[in-house]
Amino acid sequence: MSYNPFSSSVDIVENRNADFFEPAHAAYYNGSDNPFRLLLQARRDFLSIWPKSYYQEKVFVWKALGRQIVVVNSPKAIEYALVRRHDNFERKTPQMRRALEYLLGDGLFISDGETWRQRRPLVGDIIHKHRVPSFGPLMADSACDLASRWSKLPLGASVDILHEMAVLTAEIIARSVFGSQLGQETCRAVTEAFTHYQSHIDQVNLGYFLGLNEGLPIIRWPWLKRPVQSIHQIVDRIIESHIAGKGEHNSMLDLLLKRQHKNPELKLELEALRNEAATIFMAGHETTAATLTWVWYLLSNSPQVEERLLDEIRQVCGERTPTVEDVPKLEWARAIIEETLRLYPPVPILGRQNKSADRIGDVDIKPASLVLIVPWLLHRTETLFPDPHLFKPERFYKNRPISYSYIPFAIGPRICPGLQFGKVEAILCLAILAQRFKVRVSETHQVKPICRLTLRPKSGLPVTIHPR
Numbered sequence: 001m002s003y004n005p006f007s008s009s010v011d012i013v014e015n016r017n018a019d020f021f022e023p024a025h026a027a028y029y030n031g032s033d034n035p036f037r038l039l040l041q042a043r044r045d046f047l048s049i050w051p052k053s054y055y056q057e058k059v060f061v062w063k064a065l066g067r068q069i070v071v072v073n074s075p076k077a078i079e080y081a082l083v084r085r086h087d088n089f090e091r092k093t094p095q096m097r098r099a100l101e102y103l104l105g106d107g108l109f110i111s112d113g114e115t116w117r118q119r120r121p122l123v124g125d126i127i128h129k130h131r132v133p134s135f136g137p138l139m140a141d142s143a144c145d146l147a148s149r150w151s152k153l154p155l156g157a158s159v160d161i162l163h164e165m166a167v168l169t170a171e172i173i174a175r176s177v178f179g180s181q182l183g184q185e186t187c188r189a190v191t192e193a194f195t196h197y198q199s200h201i202d203q204v205n206l207g208y209f210l211g212l213n214e215g216l217p218i219i220r221w222p223w224l225k226r227p228v229q230s231i232h233q234i235v236d237r238i239i240e241s242h243i244a245g246k247g248e249h250n251s252m253l254d255l256l257l258k259r260q261h262k263n264p265e266l267k268l269e270l271e272a273l274r275n276e277a278a279t280i281f282m283a284g285h286e287t288t289a290a291t292l293t294w295v296w297y298l299l300s301n302s303p304q305v306e307e308r309l310l311d312e313i314r315q316v317c318g319e320r321t322p323t324v325e326d327v328p329k330l331e332w333a334r335a336i337i338e339e340t341l342r343l344y345p346p347v348p349i350l351g352r353q354n355k356s357a358d359r360i361g362d363v364d365i366k367p368a369s370l371v372l373i374v375p376w377l378l379h380r381t382e383t384l385f386p387d388p389h390l391f392k393p394e395r396f397y398k399n400r401p402i403s404y405s406y407i408p409f410a411i412g413p414r415i416c417p418g419l420q421f422g423k424v425e426a427i428l429c430l431a432i433l434a435q436r437f438k439v440r441v442s443e444t445h446q447v448k449p450i451c452r453l454t455l456r457p458k459s460g461l462p463v464t465i466h467p468r
């Protein structure tokens, strides 16, 4: 690949024939290893900076502008950092904290220390797997609403499936968090504001690489201020109506307020409630939307996998619409989702800043280094997943990968508390929509995975929708 630091072009590999499908991924990096150029490239896209040699079980170290960067890519080393030495590696990177603090304050995703320890059980409890079935009808209703919107489209209509999935999952999470009376307009306004915010924040905090351990605060430009104000106003209004007793019983916000009543020492005041509600919304909507988008891309190119999915849905549900009770029986659908999360982990990089000096394997790590655990690399490491770039859901059918080799939801105490919610939601929405529609990516469209906080197809994913 010819490398030009001022161009954003990245070579994409994508191969298919009757028997296999190698979905789109960035070619192995073989450009300049000048750290400054690599940082520039990472700023545009974190997925395109990895040479072939990084796709192996190993711990790698390099330096950029004086900052030590450690890439941890072996199951054993990942267990060490994220589980055994969690206390030393729990802190998010300055780029992540700085990028999100304006919007999320001290919300769980970016907090650490005492705040994180206090809030984690609280948030974990309200989105716990035991509560997921109670959100099932709301998930199914939202998917059925979308199906009925699609059924009114002309035959073979074109849509951007990333946008469709973002609206769907935003509706589900917004109604779960804030209550099902939330109007579609408000849902859309919050979703658009989040998308706007993300598209304007930087991937790399240069201050951190230039020696500031805490990085530099982001500049609160008007284009960042507008979406933040809009989200804060909407969320505050909903919280206030909950406080005034007008909120929906058993929404996540309602559960948070009940906990605050029971444990006033938690000090969940308006701002903290807003931060946690906005965090759950953000963490729970983008990730599932990206997962579903990638599933449509993969299925569109894998007719046998899709046929087997339809057989399974027919066997489990007959002609009726799938429900949350069917999800445990939809094992092939689950395998498809899990394989999709292997190839396209929505959070492809888990970044940490260690507090004190440490040693992972035979690598000495200085305090405040940038420690990267990269599911994108790990999941495509051949010794862990043979034929790593191929789409093969059978890997996950009645089969589990080796411990710490598969981490789309992270692992250890900071593991995603919405894991069950997200998986059930993805399986259910897939089953409901696939039962009624065939979704096809245009053959001439070049799919480009890109990492901007989450891993998504660059410029969306145009598809055509065909009723079955």
Ligand code: HEM
Pocket (backbone or CB within 6 Å): 108, 109, 110, 120, 123, 127, 279, 280, 283, 284, 285, 287, 288, 291, 341, 345, 346, 347, 349, 350, 351, 407, 408, 409, 410, 413, 414, 415, 416, 417, 418, 419, 421, 422, 423, 426
């Ligand atoms: C397919 C869907 C999802 C994926 C792949 C996913 C992935 C992740 C990952 C990798 C993390 C850890 C990030 C890190 O440590 O740097 C995380 C954290 C988190 N996720 Fe999810 N997530 C998904 C769905 C959800 C849903 C549906 C919710 C809420 C209902 C949610 C709420 C959260 C929260 C609150 C955190 C922060 C936890 C903490 O730091 O203690 N996620 N997620």
